[in-house]
Amino acid sequence: xxxxxxxxxxxxxxxxxxxxxxxxxxxxxxxxxxxxxAIGHAIAxxxxxxxxxxxxxxxxxxxxxxxxxxxxAAPPCLVRRKxxxxxxxxxxxxxAKGK
Numbered sequence: 726x727x728x729x730x731x732x733x734x735x736x737x738x739x740x741x742x743x744x745x746x747x748x749x750x751x752x753x754x755x756x757x758x759x760x761x762x763a764i765g766h767a768i769a770x771x772x773x774x775x776x777x778x779x780x781x782x783x784x785x786x787x788x789x790x791x792x793x794x795x796x797x798a799a800p801p802c803l804v805r806r807k808x809x810x811x812x813x814x815x816x817x818x819x820x821a822k823g824k
Contacts, residue, residue: 726768726776734780735761741787746794753790755801755821763804779804
């Protein structure tokens with residue numbers, strides 16, 4: 726994957742937002758920004774396997790966010806950082822909803 730691929734991913738994320746129910750859009754914005762940044766870092770690091778896995782995970786999240794409006798009440802599902810323990814990850818997800 727390359728920088729132009731990342732630009733295309735960003736365009737697709739922006740376009741997908743229109744299919745998200747209004748109550749879920751703030752959550753979509755948080756999650757899409759986190760996934761976009763993580764994918765960008767993976768591409769910059771030359772880790773195409775991680776970038777591909779993150780794209781697959783994002784595709785699943787996008788499906789949930791566009792078809793399940795009740796998910797707006799749950800904390801965002803962020804990308805777990807390398808080396809991040811589960812408690813820190815969960816706290817970061819919960820804290821992100823307040824932003």
